[in-house]
Structure formats: structure tokens, C-alpha cells
Amino acid sequence: FAQTKTISGIISDQNGVPLEKATIKAKGGQRYATSDANGQFRLAIPQNTSVLEISYVGMKPMDVSIEGKQSVLVTLNVTESKLNEVVVIGYGTARRSDVSTAVSSIKAKDLKDLPVAGIDQALQGKVAGVSITNNSGQPGGGVSIRVRGITSVNGNEPLYVIDGVPILSNTKSIAHDQLGGKAGQVDQSVMATLNPADIASIDILKDASAQAIYGSLAANGVVLITTKRGKSGEGRLTYDVYHGWQSVPKLLPVMNLRQYAEYYNSLVPEIRAAGNSVDTIGELKDPSLLGNGTNWQKELFQTGQIDNHQLAFSGGQAKTTYYFSLNYFNQTGTIIGSKFNRYASRFSIDQQVKSWLKAGISANLSRSNQRITLTDGVETPTAIVLYNSPATPVKGSDGKYITSANFGGTSLGNANGNPIATALLRDVRAVQSKGYGNIYADLQFSKYLSLRNEVNFDYQLNENSAFQPYYLNEATGQAVMAPSKLREDRNTNFYWGLRNYLTYNQSFGKHAVNAVVGHEAQASHWDNKWITVTNLEQNLQSTSAGTVVPAQTSGKKGDWSMESYFARATYTYDNRYSISGSIRRDGASSFGPNNRIGYFSAGSAGWTVTNEKFARDWKFIDYLKLRVGAGSVGNQNSPIQNAYSTNIRLFTVAPFGPGGVPANVGNPDLSWESVTTYNGGVDLSFLKKRVELSVDVYKKITTNMILSIVPPMFLGLDPNPPKNDYKEIEPAVTNAGEMTNTGVDISLTTYNIQRNDFSWKTSIVFSRYKNLLVRLNSPTALLKGAEQDFTQDGSVVNITQAGRAVGSFYGYVTDGLFRDMNELNNGTDWGLAVGPQGVYLGDIRYKDISGPDGKPDNKIGSEDVTFIGDPNPSFTYGITNSFTFKGFDFSFFLQGVQGTRIFNWTRKYTEGMTSIYLNQSTDVISRYTTANPQASIPRYNQWNNNNTRNSDRYIENGSYLRVQNISLGYNFPARWISKAKMANARLYLSAQNVYTFTKYTGYDPEIGSFDKNVLSQNVDNGHYPNPRTITIGANIEF
């Protein structure tokens, strides 16, 4: 019989509030007690007990030493729990438990160890209902963020608001076609200019009931970014550093020189049999004598390096807090020539000036410098390396670039340019200098009423340039690059916003009211100047060294302004019921006087079931809240400026002198695009808050889309608005159409193990939406994706038409190959005569789907094209497992996309078999020949384009599951690092884009949208694959 002693104490939370029903247990024993309403307990324990285990739902368990003590005062800390988060909701904050709308939040610590240029990339797979796609592996390249599907056929990028400053400017680089050839992608990342390490938290407003307070800027969702600020207490100095190595995970299997020689030799009799002649090449006659030749892919790709340094100081005295940071980021891409670097600094000071006045200032300065390789299109280096001849060297014997090399009388290689020279000699750059921030004053009139005044500003200078030297190979007498050319753009954009709002916040017993009412005025001015010069003396990269090209030298400027009034009120009763409503009135200069004003309103309600009396005894469920909301938001982005008036386009270069022609057809009634969302959600916590689940279902209806009518070409207006490369007259911009997205967002977090020395947490996000375009401006109207061909419209790949998902693929349906003459001569008109130079054995047979009267007509022609695939995913998901064990932390992050289709245009180059001189994929070795009549790959055909028609031949399953990140970190014990005056030191190793499970045969199934345009999704045409990155880094705090 052991002796007992009695111990007493008080359990409270970190705010000193007593905790009722906390469990107090003798370590290693059976006895326990629970605390009373005052947090007090008494417990009889064996005499030899030295430690108490104290636990409480929602709090971190704690071991307390009682040696030599009669009583203990214990403060428990809240466990990581979503419910306790402070959520930024726009023009204010709220506790997660009071929020009745759909808002997703993510903290900086959940985004650590990711070697990315911008915060947008880091969010991939982390937030339910938000899909993030890298549109390019280019350092600083474009990233598409879609909040709950595709909102509109217009832009779909959300509004970013950083500490209250809306980031309205975009980031387009100069298109490569300014130097000749094709344009490639020009839309770069908006977020890459910002240092992700300065960010404390991100809140994403997903439904209209949350967004409506941002009115006409919010249609695509709102991403609210809160940056780090100082905290009172001792100063902190943190230093974060990492270095990474980046590589392309995969190369495509194209033939080496021996294989190509065999292929060439085998084609000679095939071509001759079809009635054409072709020369044999002596050098290729005996493949066994040949080496591998040039591996053009290896010449183009390299190991990229990535470096990041971040130094931050923060702290404060009682009434003053400060934070300032410095960041240097430098990345060289996996394609030669591409790179990105950034210098960024940030500072903020907050001062309690008077008991009733708090004021502060923050400012960010950054400068980024991106060099952009030409990708995504025909004739890009990324495409040319796949078909360029392995027989041609990169450089001649004198070390200078060559384009083609001669074999016998035959010239092999891409005569129009050396892809390696293009990638290295062309210098297309986007240099951005950006300063933004705000000044605020908070006036506390009473305990309940405060007024916030803010001045926000954003100044951006984009110095874009595109340069190519004149490069003559003296040995061959031919120019590899000519003429020398330099284009320089200067874009300035100045934004200011003035915002004042009153906040009223009071509780009366069980009633709590929070109300906001405010006014906002904002305006921006942009100014754009560009100059082009050619024939630069000694290839000097200066506009003063060459001759000005008048047609490519000009400028433009413009203004935008908006004035808004807004109000929001939330009423909570007994922490059980809450309702919230908001309204905003926007007036914007985007529209003509007829339709300038728009109203946007929303309402939502929440019921916290577990705060009801009847739920008190629920054992299983710790927390349950139901939410419903509805609201409307708008979009004012017109694809062309001043679309409400018929503008005259002034031209200076014309045969009979300067003049003007109509630029567009004005629509004085042009007005707001409207998005209405209905949202229902459940927040659930169970198993002693070990499991937290949030489910939201929604329907989003977009109407009155601001739509550039896409007319057929025969109307003679611009058939590709608003691109307008060829300066046709723009058809009217109208409000028309309807689109719906229905979907579900699920977010599940489980705290599997939570012990002091070991914890394991799993977060799963799941997003699914179904996008349906109900109608455009007329039942047959359609929108086309970007060109993929040499010409503007020859090859339409993505079509957006009523009744289908946005950007659906479009083409012929294949029906195997012709394998005997009876199949060819069955009476069907195959669109070409039957014969070796027409359609013949081994060619692709297409299905006869329709005819002039809508029925199959035994003729293959334009009526037989149809929808052949949907690039939109069925669902996307992310799974993060994080572990801590003593000083170690480990995380394992999977991310996946299911149900997408990709149009693998690249295979048109690598399996097209249209020219004997082009290299091809190793797959063509097993093509159809008379000796191999059962092949699945068609015959070689240089005589017509039958086999390379856009068809389901090129449609592939784009689903993938990616091991996106594995990271292992170690926190050095305090006793070691304290000698170096460090408060914290962590070393980590991380691997990004480790492995991808996919059936897709291209480089990378993550293709994204061309220039963020939803109408041009998932077409793999000379794409820049996402790199694999191995990173080593350290976080040090003093």
C-alpha cells in the first residue's frame, strides 16, 4: 500500500482564462482528476509521483514537474487548430469560428522549404478549391490561379491584395516575334517580384458572400496576403538560406544519328516507290560507322542553380514595433539562357501614438530581372531540338554556330536558325522595379468604434527589352542571326488608393455586432513607350547605336479610376447563430456614362451546432458548424480600352501618309460582368479535435460576360479578339453569355499523433468542379484558343462553345490505319485521291461523323471534325504529411490532377514523318511499312497532311500524381546553438517535383494555359517542363 499525497492547482489557457474539464493524471499511474469551472483541481497521487500529465481538448498536452510542490499553476497552449485562426476577410479580420463564408487560409509555415520564385507557386495543392498551374517551367514564368473553376472566358486570375494594396498591374514580357519568328508565351508571374518569405499568411475569399466587399474586382476570387510585422519583445534576427540544383526530369526519346541513318535509308525506297526521287546520302549509308550525333535536347537543357538569401530583423518596444527584411533570389533555368533574379526589401513600423491613435507605414521595394527563353510554339528552340538533325553539329570546326551542314549534296539541319544560338544569343528581358506600400492611422473613438484611414500606393516600372545581335558565320558566309535588333519598352504604372472605414464592434450579453462602413477612391495611370532599332553598330545593345524602325516605335497611355462605397454587418447570437451581409457600390471609368455604377451584395449565415445545449454531451463531435451564403460580384475588365466608344486607330506608316481607321465597334451600353455564387459549407471537428473537416459545395453562375464577339473571318473584323495582331477592326465588346461552375471543396486535417517528441499531421485538400458554358452571345458562337500553327487560324485546337467545357479540344476522330486496298476503295471520299501521293495504305483513316445535312455522307471533310477531349480536370488534390520527431521535421507532399486531356502537339513534330530530313521520335522506327503492315503508327507521308490533321491521335490522358515535395529538417538543440547566440537553427534538405506518376508521354503533364488564357489550355507545343529541384537550406534565428 503506497502512501499518497495530494496536489492541487489551477489550469488556464494562455490568456489566463480558467479551463474547465481539463484532465490531470499522475504520470505512470491510474489516478486522475478533472478541473472545475474555475480551472481548479485536487488530486491524490502516490507519494513517488514526480510528474503530472495535463491534457485538454484543443490544447497541447503538457507534462508538469511537481517535485517539491504542493500546488501548480499550469498554462496550456492552444494546439494548432483552424478554429482559432484569425482570418483576414477584407476591410477587417474575424475569428475562424465566426466566419460564415468560404474563406481558406494558409500560414507561412505550411509553405516552407519550397524553392519557388513566387508565393503563387507555393500554394499548389495546398488550398481546397484553388487550382494552381505552372504555365511554364521558365524561371519567373507564368502561373495560373483559378479560384473555384473557370469564372469567365475572360481573364481568370484573382485579385491580389497585399496588406490592403490591390496589385492591379500585369507582367508581360516582349514577345519574341519582335525579333522575328514566333511569339511564345509572354505572360509572366505576377507574384515573382514579391519575396515569399515576407508573407505571414494568405487568405483566399472563395465565394461571393466573402468577395462582395471587393465588388467589381472580385469576380475571380480574392487572395489577401498579410505580410510579417514586428512583435513587441526582444529583437529577432533571422537568416534563411538555400541552394538548389534543378534539372529536367525527363528527355524525349528521339533518334540518335545511327537510328536516323537507318530511318533515312529505309525511307529512300519508300519515297521512290511513291513516284518521287530522293538522293541517298553516302555518309549515312553504313550506320554502324556512325556515332550518336548531336543530342540537341542535351545541348538545350542544363542543370539550373537556385539561390536564396533572406535576412529579417523584427522586434519592438511597448508602443513601437518594426520589421525589415532583405532578400536576394537568383535562379538559372534548366533551359540555357533563361534566368531570374530578385532583390527585395520590406519595412514596416507600427506606433501606438496615443492611446486612441495607432499609425504605421510599410513599404516594399523590389527589383527583378528575368531573361526569357522562347518556348511554347512552332519554331521555338524547345520544338526545334526535337526534330533537328542529329547529323548537324551545334558549331562548326571554328567554334562558331552553324545552321545546317552538308552531306553529299544534301543539307541537313534547321537552315532558318540554330536553336542553341537562338536560346543563348537572343536576350529578351523583363526588368521590374516595384515599390508599394501604405500608410495608415487607426483612430479608436471609443471601445466600440474605430476609424481606419489608409493611403495605398503602388509604383511599377517595367523595363522590357528584346535584343539579338547580328551573327555571321564567316566560314559559311551565312548569317545565323540577322539583322541586329533591339526593342526597348518602358511601362510605368502608378496606382493610388484612399480608403476610410468605420468599424463598430460591440457585445451586449449574448449579442455581438460587428459593422463596417467605408469609402474608397482609387486610380491608376499607365504610360507605355517603346522604340525599336536595327542594324546596331558593333552589336551594341543601345537604342542609340542603330536605325529607328518607325512602325515599331510608339507609345500609349491611359487612366483608370474607381470610387466605391461599402458596408458590412455581422450579428452573432450566443456564439450559436451568426448572419452577415455586405453591399458595395462601385463606379468605374471602365464603362461609359450609361452604365458606370454597379451594386454588389451578399449575405451569409452560420449555425454552430455544438454550442447548442443539446450538443453538449456529444462525445464524438467536438465542433460542428453549418454555413450558407449567397452573393454577387462583378468584373469590369474589358479586353480592349474604352470599348464603350468607337475609337479611331491612328496610323503613321501608310502609303499615302498618316491617318485613322476605326479601331473597334463601340458599345456605349457595355457594363459589368456578374458572378453569383451559392455556397453551403460544414466545418466539423471530431475525435477530440484530432480530425478537422471542412466541406463546401457551391454553384457559381457567371452572366453578362464581357465578351469580345468572335466573328467568322468572312465578316472581315478581327476573328481573334482581342489579340489583334493584324490590326483588324475589333468587333463590339458586349455583355453576353452564361457559364456555371458547380463544385465541392474538401479540406481535411488530421492530427494523428500529437506528443511532445513526436507528432504527425496529415492535410488533404480536394477540389472538384464541373464547368459548363451555357451560352455565348449566340447559340453557334464560339471562341478559339491561341494559334498553334504558322498562321493565325490554320489550326484550331481549343474551341469554346455552348454546352461544352471551356477550351475543349477539337479535331477528327481516327479509326485506325488503312491496311488493305478494299478499305481505301470502299466508295468513301477520303478528301484526297487514293494513291501513294494521296491517301494510301498505312495512312490514318478518319471517321465519317457528319455531312452537309448532319448525317454521315461517305466523305471526309470539314463536317467530320468534332470535340475530342476536355482539358479541364475532373478533380485535383493535394496530400501533405508532416512529422516532427525530437529535433527533426519531415514532410511529404503529394499533388495530383485527375481526368485532364492534353493535346500533345509536340508529337506532330516527332511523329509527323512529313520530311526525310527531320529527326523523329524513336517510335517511328516501328511505323507502317509494307514489311510491317500491323503497325499502329502510320506510314511516312511527305505528300499531304492527311496524317497530321488535328485529331485524337494527339490527345493523351493528362492525369498525374506527383511527389511534389519531400523535405527533412533538423533543429539543432538549444544547448548547442546558444553558444553561438542563436535562438534557433534548422538545417533542411528538400526535393521538389521528385517523381510524377502519369501516362502522359511528353516532358511534363503540367502544361497549364498559354499566357494564362483559359481558352488555350493543355496544348503541349514546345513547352518548358517544370524542373526537379534538390535544395539544401538553413533557417537561423538570433
Place this chain on the structure above:
Amino acid sequence: CKKDFLDHPSENNPTLDTYYNTAAQVQKATGYLYNSVWYDYQDKAFHAIGETLAGNMLTETGPNYGSGSYNLFTVLSTDPLVTSCWRSLYKVAGTATVLINTFQQKKGTATEAGYLDQGIAEARFMRGAAYFTITRSFGDVPIITDPVTIAAAGPHTVPRYLQKDVLQFALEDFRYAEQNLPAIPTEKGRVSKYSAAGMMAKLYLYRKDYDSAKMAAMEVINSGNYDLYPNYEEMFTSSKANNNIESLFALQWIAEGGYGFANPIQVYSSPSTLLKPVVKTGYSSVYPTLDMLAAYDPDDNRRKWSVMEHGFKRADWTNVNFPNGFEYDTTGKVYEDATHFKNGTRSNALKYIVGTGTNGEKLSDNGSSDICTYILRYADVLLIYAEAVLGTSASTADASALDAFNKVHTRGNNFNGVKLTSLTKDIILHERRVEFAFEGDYWFDIQRQGFEKAKAIITAQERGTLSDNGTINHARANFNSPSQLFLPIPQPETVSDPKLNEPPVAYY
């Protein structure tokens, strides 16, 4: 905020309300119709359709020119040049139509409408020229007179109209222009009433309305305003000859405008030895057929005036490899090196090649030039006249017809001044082939002969190339169906407007 806080009219341009209120504003607007709107047609389709289908030129087998499908008559509706031809010509028509309708509206408010009428006439000329080319390229096609309304209201389902009605539509535009344009254009290079009469003559001839063709051609001839340019070679190799006395209608290109504004022909059709060291172009993507070269009579100097062949020299064209003047040398061992060039027929068209710029010709950064593209020359009017006089007869010895014909035939003492004394359809057709070679027109001459005759002409042509050792690798076109007389409607259009797949209907 102040009431005007939200007012930001464009700072970069006037709006329609405040524009087209002066004669200069209207005139400059129609000037726009001579240039960039035609560019995509001129760029490649011009040769692929007018010359390659006709057997005068071969196009390269790369994707730029439809992978050689124009050589073989295997053109599909997805072909890029089918689309760019269609798009560009309808862009000419659409832009002209918008201007016509805009000027019509302005007539309601203008106090003095004369300049608006003239603007309308000039725009209608361009629209007629566009439709005339569209319908000869595609046959039965849509006619659009109010694009803005159709675009806005939708649906965009417009039928195809019978070719005869499209021709009539074009004719009426030309007739209006003929009645309202001045006899002497206000600026050199603009079209006159005789330009319109000449186009009418060409259209009448296409319709086999010989009497009307003759009358319209006579109107031009009798005006005395036009004549043949004495130096045939210079007419096509120097921008100094732009808008010369022979030119009734020409596209006006501007080198300093660069891509989209300048004449790109030499970029594509000249040999790389000429332009590659200068501007990295000169692709020789399109070059004469052996059949075309054989079509020149030994006494016909137009071969050397129109074609570069081995031994061709131009002292005024220099580059880093030819400091003393360019030479066309086909004796190399390989396809191309610095000074030798050896394509499939050892020849390149000389028309619209202005050289490297060393003789003062202006070039854009890719080598495009200032030289105008002739759409209607006086020589054409003369040959139309001769053919119209011949009419349906087997032959003619009509003095006026012979006079018109021989004027062209013996220009610059060609054929040593030896004149023909009797004309047949085939003689005139052959004369047209060599006179207008590489000018984008011969296919339409073959087409108007009808399917049987066209088939006989096309299938007899040698479309092959020379091998390394100089033997001919023979090739023939796959021309076997009347539907091949016209290009297919581009597939992107039939997607937008499924009615285009249906049989054509009458417009009138």
C-alpha cells in the same frame, strides 16, 4: 470625389464622333486599303495559289507552304494558306465595307459630301477587288454588306452564294468606282476610274462576256492615260518604277513598316546567297518550275528579265560574300554555301527581288521591300482586249487586237520586234503565262478555261525537280476533280458557320 473622377476618354486617339469630318481624314483612311490589309494574302498565298497551282512555281515541302500540297493538288481545308488567303481577302473586304458604311452615315451630318462619295468609291473598288479574288480562289462564298450588325446580333450563319452572284457583286462595286472615281487619281498610286474599268474588263473576260470586256478595255486604252513601261526587268526589280505609267492598280508596300507592311516576296523567293548574310532570309521557298522555264520561247527576253539562272549578275547588289556584285551560281556541290546556290530547278524568280539594299533600295529588317505588287497592269488590259476581240472565234487577225497583243509581245524589242499576225486562244493564254509569270495570276487564267481544259494543261505539266546530277525527278499534279478548281473553305470557318458546308444559294 468630383463628378468627372470617372471620366477617362481615350487619350491616345479620337473617336468616331469627332473624326471623318475633313476631306483629308477620309482620304487617308482609304489609303490604308492599299497596304497591310492585303498582307497575309500577298505573303505566301499569292504564290501558292496564283503560281503553284498553275504549275509556274514550286513551293517548298515545309509546313510554311502547306507541305508541298499546292504542287500536288492535295490541299486540305486545314491548310494554313487556305486560311490566310481567306482571312486576308475578307479583311480587305470587311475594312472597306466598314469604311463605306461609316462614310454613308457621315454623309447625313456632313455639309459637303463630295469627299465622302469619293471615299466610298475608292473603298468599293477595294471591296470589289477583294471579292473578285475571293471568288476566284474559293468559288461560292459568303457576301457581307453589314459586318458590324451581323457580328453583334449573331448568329453568324451566313450561306455561301453562287459564284456568278459574287462576281456580279464585285462588278457592281467596280462599276460604282468607275462612275465616281476621278480620271486622274488625286495621288500617284491611287486608283482611278480607269483602274475600275480595267478590273471590269478582267471580270467580264472571266465571265466570258467578251463584248463587255472589250468595251471596258477600250475605255482604258482610249483614255490615253496609260502605256507600257519600257524596261520590263526594272519594272519588277526597282521601287523606282513604282506606280509607273503601266500600273493601273498596285498594292503599296512600305519597307520601313516591316512585317505586315512591306513587300515580303524576296524574303521567300530569293536565293539564300543573296539575302542570308544580310538579313538571314532568302528562303527560296518558292521558285520556277521546269515547266515554266521551258515555256519561254528561246527568243523571249522575258526569261532573263523574270528569272535568275546560272550566270545572272547584278553589280549593284552586294553583300559580304559578293563585294563586287551578286552572281547566281548553281555549280556548287551542295544545296547552298556562301556563293553557290542549287535549288530543285536551279532558278529563282527575279520579279519583286530588289536586292540587298546596297543600291539604295529600302529594306525592312527581314529584307522586305518597298516595291509595289501589280494587280492590274496596262499589259493585262491590252491582252484582255485582244482576247475579248477574239471572243469565241478560233483565231483572229483583227488589227486592233494584233496591235494590242504585239505591243506587249515586242516590248523592249522583244522577239527582235517580230510581230504575230494571227491570234488564237492558246497563243494569248501562253502570252499571258510568260508576261505575268510569278505575278499570282496564271491559276485564274487556267481556271477560267473550265475543268477539261484545265485538267489537260495541269496534268501535262512537269512539276518535278532536278536531282544532284541534273536528271529530272518527275512529278505530276493529282488533278482529277472539278472541285479542285477552287480551294476548300477553311475548316475554322465551317466550324463557326456550319452553313458553309451546305450547297450555295442565289444572292440576287
